[in-house]
Amino acid sequence: MVCMTGEKIPWLSPVVTRTLRRLIHDPSFSYTYLPEHGLEAFIRVATELLVGRHSPAIAENRIGGVHTIGGNGAILLGAKFLKDWHRGPRVVYMQQTQREQYGPIFQELGFSLREYTFWDTFRLVSDTGKLFDVVEHAPDRSILVLYNSGSFILPRKRWFKLSKLLKKKQIFLFCDIPDQGLVSGDPDMDNKILRYLVAQGFEFFCSQSLSNSFGLHDERVGNLVVVTVSNKSLLCIRSQLDIYARYMWGSPPALGSRVITTILSNPALRMEWKKSLRSMVENIMLTREKMKEKLRLLCTPGSWEHLTGQDGMYSFLGITVEQVDYLVTKKHIYIPMNGLINFTCINYQNIDYITQSINEAILTIGPGPQPKDPPKTEVMADDPESKNLGHMTSESKSLGLKAPGLSAYLHNKK
Numbered sequence: 001m002v003c004m005t006g007e008k009i010p011w012l013s014p015v016v017t018r019t020l021r022r023l024i025h026d027p028s029f030s031y032t033y034l035p036e037h038g039l040e041a042f043i044r045v046a047t048e049l050l051v052g053r054h055s056p057a058i059a060e061n062r063i064g065g066v067h068t069i070g071g072n073g074a075i076l077l078g079a080k081f082l083k084d085w086h087r088g089p090r091v092v093y094m095q096q097t098q099r100e101q102y103g104p105i106f107q108e109l110g111f112s113l114r115e116y117t118f119w120d121t122f123r124l125v126s127d128t129g130k131l132f133d134v135v136e137h138a139p140d141r142s143i144l145v146l147y148n149s150g151s152f153i154l155p156r157k158r159w160f161k162l163s164k165l166l167k168k169k170q171i172f173l174f175c176d177i178p179d180q181g182l183v184s185g186d187p188d189m190d191n192k193i194l195r196y197l198v199a200q201g202f203e204f205f206c207s208q209s210l211s212n213s214f215g216l217h218d219e220r221v222g223n224l225v226v227v228t229v230s231n232k233s234l235l236c237i238r239s240q241l242d243i244y245a246r247y248m249w250g251s252p253p254a255l256g257s258r259v260i261t262t263i264l265s266n267p268a269l270r271m272e273w274k275k276s277l278r279s280m281v282e283n284i285m286l287t288r289e290k291m292k293e294k295l296r297l298l299c300t301p302g303s304w305e306h307l308t309g310q311d312g313m314y315s316f317l318g319i320t321v322e323q324v325d326y327l328v329t330k331k332h333i334y335i336p337m338n339g340l341i342n343f344t345c346i347n348y349q350n351i352d353y354i355t356q357s358i359n360e361a362i363l364t365i366g367p368g369p370q371p372k373d374p375p376k377t378e379v380m381a382d383d384p385e386s387k388n389l390g391h392m393t394s395e396s397k398s399l400g401l402k403a404p405g406l407s408a409y410l411h412n413k414k
Helices: 014-024 040-051 070-085 096-108 130-137 156-169 192-199 231-248 255-265 267-297 321-330 351-365 384-388 407-412
Strands: 063-069 091-095 112-116 143-147 172-177 204-209 221-227 314-316 340-342
Touching: 014 255, 014 267, 040 063, 040 192, 040 204, 040 221, 040 255, 063 070, 063 231, 070 096, 070 172, 070 204, 070 221, 070 231, 091 096, 096 112, 096 143, 112 130, 130 156, 156 192, 172 192, 221 231, 221 255, 255 267, 267 351, 321 351
Parallel strands: 091 112, 091 143, 143 172, 172 204
Antiparallel strands: 063 221, 204 221, 314 340
16 A cells, blocks of 8 residues: 555655754754544644535535544444444445455444455456445445546536435445545546535535555555545544544644644644645656557557556556466466556556566466456546535435435434
Protein backbone atom coordinates (compact mmCIF):
# COMPACT_ATOMS: atom_id res chain seq x y z
CA MET A 1 0.00 0.00 0.00
CA VAL A 2 3.05 2.28 -0.21
CA CYS A 3 3.56 4.84 -2.97
CA MET A 4 7.13 4.45 -4.28
CA THR A 5 9.44 6.69 -6.31
CA GLY A 6 11.63 5.83 -9.28
CA GLU A 7 14.54 5.48 -6.85
CA LYS A 8 12.74 2.61 -5.07
CA ILE A 9 12.09 4.56 -1.87
CA PRO A 10 8.72 5.55 -0.36
CA TRP A 11 7.41 8.77 -1.86
CA LEU A 12 7.31 11.81 0.41
CA SER A 13 5.80 15.10 -0.68
CA PRO A 14 8.61 17.69 -0.51
CA VAL A 15 6.43 20.09 1.45
CA VAL A 16 6.10 17.51 4.22
CA THR A 17 9.85 17.52 4.91
CA ARG A 18 9.92 21.30 5.36
CA THR A 19 6.81 21.26 7.51
CA LEU A 20 8.31 18.61 9.79
CA ARG A 21 11.41 20.80 10.31
CA ARG A 22 9.22 23.78 11.18
CA LEU A 23 7.22 21.80 13.71
CA ILE A 24 10.31 20.37 15.39
CA HIS A 25 11.73 23.86 15.94
CA ASP A 26 8.39 25.35 17.00
CA PRO A 27 8.65 26.18 20.74
CA SER A 28 4.88 25.72 21.11
CA PHE A 29 5.00 22.15 19.78
CA SER A 30 3.74 19.72 22.42
CA TYR A 31 3.90 15.95 22.83
CA THR A 32 0.81 15.87 25.03
CA TYR A 33 -1.71 13.07 24.50
CA LEU A 34 -4.55 13.92 22.16
CA PRO A 35 -8.14 13.29 23.32
CA GLU A 36 -9.76 10.03 22.22
CA HIS A 37 -11.44 11.66 19.21
CA GLY A 38 -8.11 13.12 18.08
CA LEU A 39 -6.91 16.50 16.88
CA GLU A 40 -9.95 18.67 16.16
CA ALA A 41 -8.08 20.92 13.71
CA PHE A 42 -7.00 17.87 11.71
CA ILE A 43 -10.53 16.45 11.62
CA ARG A 44 -11.81 19.81 10.33
CA VAL A 45 -9.28 20.28 7.50
CA ALA A 46 -9.37 16.58 6.50
CA THR A 47 -13.17 16.59 6.34
CA GLU A 48 -13.14 19.82 4.32
CA LEU A 49 -10.66 18.21 1.93
CA LEU A 50 -13.09 15.32 1.49
CA VAL A 51 -16.42 17.10 0.95
CA GLY A 52 -15.32 20.65 0.12
CA ARG A 53 -14.94 23.66 2.37
CA HIS A 54 -18.28 25.10 1.27
CA SER A 55 -20.27 21.88 1.55
CA PRO A 56 -23.82 22.38 2.88
CA ALA A 57 -23.15 19.54 5.33
CA ILE A 58 -20.37 21.60 6.94
CA ALA A 59 -22.50 24.75 7.01
CA GLU A 60 -25.32 22.78 8.66
CA ASN A 61 -22.87 21.14 11.11
CA ARG A 62 -24.06 17.63 10.25
CA ILE A 63 -20.71 16.17 9.26
CA GLY A 64 -17.80 15.36 11.53
CA GLY A 65 -15.10 12.84 12.14
CA VAL A 66 -12.94 10.87 14.53
CA HIS A 67 -9.17 10.88 14.16
CA THR A 68 -8.08 7.26 13.73
CA ILE A 69 -4.97 5.13 13.33
CA GLY A 70 -4.88 4.99 9.54
CA GLY A 71 -7.61 3.75 7.23
CA ASN A 72 -7.78 0.35 8.95
CA GLY A 73 -8.50 2.10 12.24
CA ALA A 74 -11.36 4.01 10.62
CA ILE A 75 -12.80 0.81 9.16
CA LEU A 76 -12.50 -0.97 12.52
CA LEU A 77 -14.13 1.92 14.39
CA GLY A 78 -17.02 2.16 11.94
CA ALA A 79 -17.49 -1.61 11.90
CA LYS A 80 -17.62 -1.67 15.70
CA PHE A 81 -20.39 0.93 15.67
CA LEU A 82 -22.34 -1.00 13.03
CA LYS A 83 -22.00 -4.22 15.04
CA ASP A 84 -23.75 -2.60 17.99
CA TRP A 85 -26.24 -0.38 16.20
CA HIS A 86 -26.93 -1.58 12.65
CA ARG A 87 -30.48 -2.96 12.43
CA GLY A 88 -30.21 -4.61 9.02
CA PRO A 89 -28.79 -8.01 8.06
CA ARG A 90 -25.17 -8.53 9.03
CA VAL A 91 -24.07 -8.76 5.42
CA VAL A 92 -21.18 -6.68 4.08
CA TYR A 93 -20.40 -6.34 0.39
CA MET A 94 -16.84 -5.36 -0.46
CA GLN A 95 -14.59 -5.48 -3.49
CA GLN A 96 -12.54 -8.61 -3.94
CA THR A 97 -9.28 -6.66 -3.71
CA GLN A 98 -10.19 -5.42 -0.20
CA ARG A 99 -11.16 -8.74 1.37
CA GLU A 100 -7.71 -9.58 2.71
CA GLN A 101 -7.29 -6.17 4.33
CA TYR A 102 -10.77 -5.43 5.66
CA GLY A 103 -12.54 -8.79 5.57
CA PRO A 104 -11.22 -10.11 8.89
CA ILE A 105 -12.31 -6.91 10.65
CA PHE A 106 -15.95 -7.41 9.72
CA GLN A 107 -15.82 -11.19 10.17
CA GLU A 108 -14.42 -10.90 13.70
CA LEU A 109 -17.41 -8.69 14.53
CA GLY A 110 -19.92 -11.22 13.25
CA PHE A 111 -20.61 -9.97 9.72
CA SER A 112 -20.71 -12.26 6.70
CA LEU A 113 -18.83 -11.14 3.60
CA ARG A 114 -19.89 -11.12 -0.02
CA GLU A 115 -17.40 -10.11 -2.67
CA TYR A 116 -17.89 -8.15 -5.85
CA THR A 117 -15.55 -6.82 -8.51
CA PHE A 118 -15.67 -4.20 -11.24
CA TRP A 119 -12.89 -5.82 -13.25
CA ASP A 120 -14.11 -7.69 -16.33
CA THR A 121 -11.47 -10.34 -16.97
CA PHE A 122 -12.77 -11.01 -20.48
CA ARG A 123 -13.16 -7.47 -21.81
CA LEU A 124 -10.22 -6.20 -19.72
CA VAL A 125 -12.09 -3.13 -18.54
CA SER A 126 -13.26 -1.81 -15.20
CA ASP A 127 -17.05 -1.84 -15.47
CA THR A 128 -18.47 0.19 -12.57
CA GLY A 129 -21.91 -0.44 -14.02
CA LYS A 130 -21.69 -3.81 -12.24
CA LEU A 131 -22.48 -1.91 -9.08
CA PHE A 132 -26.13 -1.91 -10.17
CA ASP A 133 -26.16 -5.72 -10.11
CA VAL A 134 -24.59 -5.76 -6.65
CA VAL A 135 -27.16 -3.37 -5.21
CA GLU A 136 -30.11 -5.06 -6.92
CA HIS A 137 -29.21 -8.48 -5.51
CA ALA A 138 -28.15 -7.27 -2.06
CA PRO A 139 -30.60 -7.78 0.84
CA ASP A 140 -32.36 -4.62 1.98
CA ARG A 141 -30.43 -2.65 4.62
CA SER A 142 -27.19 -4.50 3.98
CA ILE A 143 -23.81 -2.71 4.07
CA LEU A 144 -21.87 -1.78 0.94
CA VAL A 145 -18.19 -0.86 1.16
CA LEU A 146 -17.23 1.43 -1.73
CA TYR A 147 -13.49 1.47 -2.30
CA ASN A 148 -11.76 4.43 -3.95
CA SER A 149 -14.86 6.01 -5.47
CA GLY A 150 -12.66 8.52 -7.31
CA SER A 151 -11.98 5.85 -9.93
CA PHE A 152 -15.70 5.21 -10.59
CA ILE A 153 -16.75 6.22 -14.09
CA LEU A 154 -20.48 6.80 -14.45
CA PRO A 155 -22.34 9.79 -15.91
CA ARG A 156 -24.50 11.91 -13.63
CA LYS A 157 -27.79 10.35 -14.77
CA ARG A 158 -26.51 6.88 -13.97
CA TRP A 159 -25.36 7.99 -10.52
CA PHE A 160 -28.79 9.51 -9.94
CA LYS A 161 -30.42 6.20 -10.88
CA LEU A 162 -28.02 4.32 -8.60
CA SER A 163 -28.66 6.64 -5.67
CA LYS A 164 -32.39 6.11 -6.13
CA LEU A 165 -31.87 2.34 -5.97
CA LEU A 166 -29.65 2.64 -2.88
CA LYS A 167 -32.32 4.66 -1.11
CA LYS A 168 -35.08 2.28 -2.12
CA LYS A 169 -33.21 -0.73 -0.71
CA GLN A 170 -31.86 1.27 2.25
CA ILE A 171 -28.29 0.14 1.59
CA PHE A 172 -25.84 1.61 4.08
CA LEU A 173 -22.70 2.98 2.44
CA PHE A 174 -19.26 2.70 3.98
CA CYS A 175 -16.89 4.56 1.66
CA ASP A 176 -13.13 4.05 1.71
CA ILE A 177 -10.80 6.76 0.36
CA PRO A 178 -7.21 5.49 0.74
CA ASP A 179 -5.31 7.56 -1.83
CA GLN A 180 -7.02 10.93 -2.17
CA GLY A 181 -5.46 12.88 -5.03
CA LEU A 182 -3.49 9.92 -6.38
CA VAL A 183 -6.24 8.84 -8.79
CA SER A 184 -6.54 11.93 -10.98
CA GLY A 185 -3.91 14.19 -9.42
CA ASP A 186 -6.67 16.46 -8.10
CA PRO A 187 -8.05 15.76 -4.59
CA ASP A 188 -11.29 17.58 -5.41
CA MET A 189 -11.90 15.59 -8.59
CA ASP A 190 -11.27 12.31 -6.76
CA ASN A 191 -14.12 13.06 -4.35
CA LYS A 192 -16.81 14.18 -6.76
CA ILE A 193 -18.96 11.10 -6.19
CA LEU A 194 -18.67 11.42 -2.41
CA ARG A 195 -19.82 15.03 -2.57
CA TYR A 196 -22.73 13.96 -4.74
CA LEU A 197 -23.81 11.43 -2.09
CA VAL A 198 -23.67 14.14 0.58
CA ALA A 199 -25.84 16.41 -1.56
CA GLN A 200 -28.33 13.59 -2.16
CA GLY A 201 -29.01 13.32 1.58
CA PHE A 202 -27.21 10.04 2.32
CA GLU A 203 -25.98 9.27 5.82
CA PHE A 204 -22.82 7.20 5.68
CA PHE A 205 -19.36 6.47 7.02
CA CYS A 206 -16.17 7.19 5.12
CA SER A 207 -12.73 5.87 5.97
CA GLN A 208 -10.23 8.54 4.92
CA SER A 209 -6.53 7.67 4.95
CA LEU A 210 -4.06 10.46 4.20
CA SER A 211 -0.82 8.52 4.73
CA ASN A 212 -0.25 7.82 1.02
CA SER A 213 -1.46 11.24 -0.11
CA PHE A 214 1.26 12.99 1.88
CA GLY A 215 3.89 10.23 2.00
CA LEU A 216 3.53 9.83 5.77
CA HIS A 217 3.32 6.07 5.48
CA ASP A 218 4.58 5.24 8.98
CA GLU A 219 2.44 7.84 10.73
CA ARG A 220 -0.89 6.06 9.97
CA VAL A 221 -3.08 9.16 9.68
CA GLY A 222 -6.77 8.39 9.30
CA ASN A 223 -10.18 9.94 9.79
CA LEU A 224 -13.58 8.27 10.11
CA VAL A 225 -15.94 10.78 8.54
CA VAL A 226 -19.56 10.66 9.68
CA VAL A 227 -22.28 12.22 7.51
CA THR A 228 -25.72 12.59 9.07
CA VAL A 229 -28.96 14.50 8.46
CA SER A 230 -28.74 16.68 11.56
CA ASN A 231 -26.33 18.02 14.13
CA LYS A 232 -28.21 16.18 16.89
CA SER A 233 -27.62 12.83 15.19
CA LEU A 234 -23.96 13.68 14.59
CA LEU A 235 -23.37 14.46 18.28
CA CYS A 236 -25.00 11.19 19.38
CA ILE A 237 -22.96 9.09 16.94
CA ARG A 238 -19.74 10.92 17.72
CA SER A 239 -20.22 10.26 21.43
CA GLN A 240 -20.54 6.52 20.76
CA LEU A 241 -17.49 6.50 18.50
CA ASP A 242 -15.47 8.38 21.14
CA ILE A 243 -16.27 5.64 23.65
CA TYR A 244 -15.05 2.96 21.24
CA ALA A 245 -11.90 4.92 20.40
CA ARG A 246 -11.12 5.40 24.09
CA TYR A 247 -10.77 1.68 24.78
CA MET A 248 -9.47 0.68 21.33
CA TRP A 249 -6.44 2.97 21.21
CA GLY A 250 -6.93 5.73 23.77
CA SER A 251 -5.20 8.47 21.79
CA PRO A 252 -4.27 8.55 18.09
CA PRO A 253 -0.72 9.49 16.97
CA ALA A 254 -0.29 13.26 16.70
CA LEU A 255 2.76 14.10 14.56
CA GLY A 256 1.41 13.12 11.15
CA SER A 257 -1.91 14.82 11.78
CA ARG A 258 -0.16 18.03 12.86
CA VAL A 259 1.90 18.02 9.65
CA ILE A 260 -1.18 17.56 7.49
CA THR A 261 -3.12 20.21 9.41
CA THR A 262 -0.31 22.70 8.94
CA ILE A 263 -0.14 22.06 5.18
CA LEU A 264 -3.87 22.13 4.52
CA SER A 265 -4.33 25.29 6.62
CA ASN A 266 -1.69 27.23 4.66
CA PRO A 267 -2.75 28.15 1.08
CA ALA A 268 0.84 28.23 -0.22
CA LEU A 269 1.77 24.87 1.33
CA ARG A 270 -1.52 23.37 0.19
CA MET A 271 -0.86 24.44 -3.38
CA GLU A 272 2.64 22.98 -3.28
CA TRP A 273 1.25 19.69 -1.96
CA LYS A 274 -1.31 19.52 -4.77
CA LYS A 275 1.46 20.17 -7.28
CA SER A 276 3.48 17.25 -5.89
CA LEU A 277 0.40 15.01 -6.24
CA ARG A 278 -0.02 15.95 -9.90
CA SER A 279 3.64 15.22 -10.51
CA MET A 280 3.36 11.75 -8.95
CA VAL A 281 0.21 10.91 -10.95
CA GLU A 282 1.90 12.07 -14.16
CA ASN A 283 4.80 9.71 -13.40
CA ILE A 284 2.35 6.83 -12.90
CA MET A 285 0.65 7.61 -16.21
CA LEU A 286 4.04 7.75 -17.95
CA THR A 287 4.97 4.36 -16.48
CA ARG A 288 1.74 2.89 -17.85
CA GLU A 289 2.51 4.26 -21.30
CA LYS A 290 6.08 2.94 -21.22
CA MET A 291 4.98 -0.51 -20.10
CA LYS A 292 2.30 -0.71 -22.81
CA GLU A 293 4.80 0.34 -25.48
CA LYS A 294 7.44 -2.14 -24.33
CA LEU A 295 4.92 -4.99 -24.44
CA ARG A 296 3.93 -3.90 -27.94
CA LEU A 297 7.56 -3.86 -29.10
CA LEU A 298 8.01 -7.35 -27.65
CA CYS A 299 5.01 -8.44 -29.76
CA THR A 300 3.38 -9.77 -26.61
CA PRO A 301 0.08 -11.48 -27.53
CA GLY A 302 -3.09 -9.62 -26.60
CA SER A 303 -4.20 -6.03 -26.25
CA TRP A 304 -2.57 -3.84 -23.61
CA GLU A 305 -4.73 -0.75 -23.94
CA HIS A 306 -6.25 -1.54 -20.56
CA LEU A 307 -2.98 -0.55 -18.85
CA THR A 308 -3.56 3.09 -19.76
CA GLY A 309 -7.33 2.81 -19.45
CA GLN A 310 -7.11 2.43 -15.66
CA ASP A 311 -6.05 5.05 -13.14
CA GLY A 312 -4.60 5.37 -9.66
CA MET A 313 -1.66 3.54 -8.09
CA TYR A 314 -3.05 0.05 -8.64
CA SER A 315 -4.19 -1.61 -11.84
CA PHE A 316 -4.98 -5.06 -13.16
CA LEU A 317 -2.46 -6.50 -15.60
CA GLY A 318 -5.20 -8.49 -17.32
CA ILE A 319 -3.38 -11.82 -17.23
CA THR A 320 -4.61 -15.24 -16.12
CA VAL A 321 -4.06 -16.94 -12.76
CA GLU A 322 -1.65 -19.40 -14.43
CA GLN A 323 0.37 -16.53 -15.90
CA VAL A 324 0.51 -14.78 -12.52
CA ASP A 325 1.68 -18.03 -10.92
CA TYR A 326 4.46 -18.21 -13.52
CA LEU A 327 5.57 -14.66 -12.64
CA VAL A 328 5.62 -15.51 -8.94
CA THR A 329 7.30 -18.93 -9.04
CA LYS A 330 9.63 -18.54 -12.04
CA LYS A 331 10.41 -14.81 -12.20
CA HIS A 332 9.94 -13.83 -8.53
CA ILE A 333 7.58 -10.99 -9.32
CA TYR A 334 5.25 -11.13 -6.34
CA ILE A 335 1.74 -9.88 -7.07
CA PRO A 336 -1.72 -11.15 -6.01
CA MET A 337 -3.28 -13.92 -8.07
CA ASN A 338 -5.79 -11.45 -9.52
CA GLY A 339 -2.94 -9.64 -11.28
CA LEU A 340 -3.27 -6.36 -9.41
CA ILE A 341 0.02 -4.43 -9.41
CA ASN A 342 1.27 -1.24 -7.78
CA PHE A 343 2.53 0.86 -10.69
CA THR A 344 4.63 3.07 -8.43
CA CYS A 345 6.82 -0.01 -7.79
CA ILE A 346 7.71 -0.13 -11.50
CA ASN A 347 10.74 2.04 -12.32
CA TYR A 348 13.50 2.45 -14.88
CA GLN A 349 15.55 -0.28 -13.16
CA ASN A 350 12.95 -3.04 -13.34
CA ILE A 351 10.46 -2.15 -16.09
CA ASP A 352 12.37 -4.12 -18.74
CA TYR A 353 12.56 -7.20 -16.52
CA ILE A 354 8.85 -7.00 -15.66
CA THR A 355 7.66 -6.57 -19.25
CA GLN A 356 9.96 -9.32 -20.53
CA SER A 357 8.72 -11.62 -17.77
CA ILE A 358 5.08 -10.92 -18.66
CA ASN A 359 5.86 -11.65 -22.28
CA GLU A 360 7.62 -14.88 -21.31
CA ALA A 361 4.73 -15.96 -19.07
CA ILE A 362 2.18 -15.47 -21.84
CA LEU A 363 4.29 -17.23 -24.46
CA THR A 364 4.97 -20.14 -22.10
CA ILE A 365 1.50 -20.58 -20.62
CA GLY A 366 -0.43 -19.40 -23.64
CA PRO A 367 -2.70 -16.38 -24.04
CA GLY A 368 -5.93 -16.20 -22.08
CA PRO A 369 -9.36 -15.36 -23.52
CA GLN A 370 -9.10 -12.64 -26.13
CA PRO A 371 -10.88 -9.46 -25.05
CA LYS A 372 -13.84 -7.98 -26.88
CA ASP A 373 -13.84 -4.36 -27.84
CA PRO A 374 -14.34 -2.41 -24.60
CA PRO A 375 -17.54 -0.41 -24.27
CA LYS A 376 -17.46 3.30 -24.85
CA THR A 377 -16.40 4.94 -21.63
CA GLU A 378 -18.56 7.72 -20.30
CA VAL A 379 -16.16 9.89 -18.36
CA MET A 380 -18.00 11.75 -15.68
CA ALA A 381 -15.44 14.57 -15.59
CA ASP A 382 -16.17 15.42 -19.22
CA ASP A 383 -19.93 15.32 -18.80
CA PRO A 384 -21.22 18.92 -18.60
CA GLU A 385 -23.99 17.73 -16.34
CA SER A 386 -21.43 16.35 -13.91
CA LYS A 387 -20.82 19.88 -12.66
CA ASN A 388 -24.10 19.53 -10.78
CA LEU A 389 -22.98 16.43 -8.90
CA GLY A 390 -22.36 18.37 -5.73
CA HIS A 391 -25.81 19.96 -5.65
CA MET A 392 -29.22 18.56 -4.82
CA THR A 393 -31.43 18.74 -7.91
CA SER A 394 -35.14 19.46 -7.88
CA GLU A 395 -35.66 16.02 -9.41
CA SER A 396 -33.89 14.32 -6.52
CA LYS A 397 -35.89 16.28 -3.97
CA SER A 398 -39.10 15.07 -5.55
CA LEU A 399 -38.19 11.40 -5.18
CA GLY A 400 -39.77 11.13 -1.78
CA LEU A 401 -37.24 8.47 -0.80
CA LYS A 402 -35.38 8.74 2.47
CA ALA A 403 -31.73 7.88 2.27
CA PRO A 404 -30.60 4.99 4.46
CA GLY A 405 -28.65 6.29 7.37
CA LEU A 406 -27.32 6.40 10.87
CA SER A 407 -29.85 8.54 12.73
CA ALA A 408 -32.52 5.83 12.85
CA TYR A 409 -30.07 3.41 14.51
CA LEU A 410 -29.86 5.42 17.70
CA HIS A 411 -33.59 6.04 17.91
CA ASN A 412 -34.87 2.59 17.02
CA LYS A 413 -32.43 0.10 18.49
CA LYS A 414 -34.34 -2.67 20.17
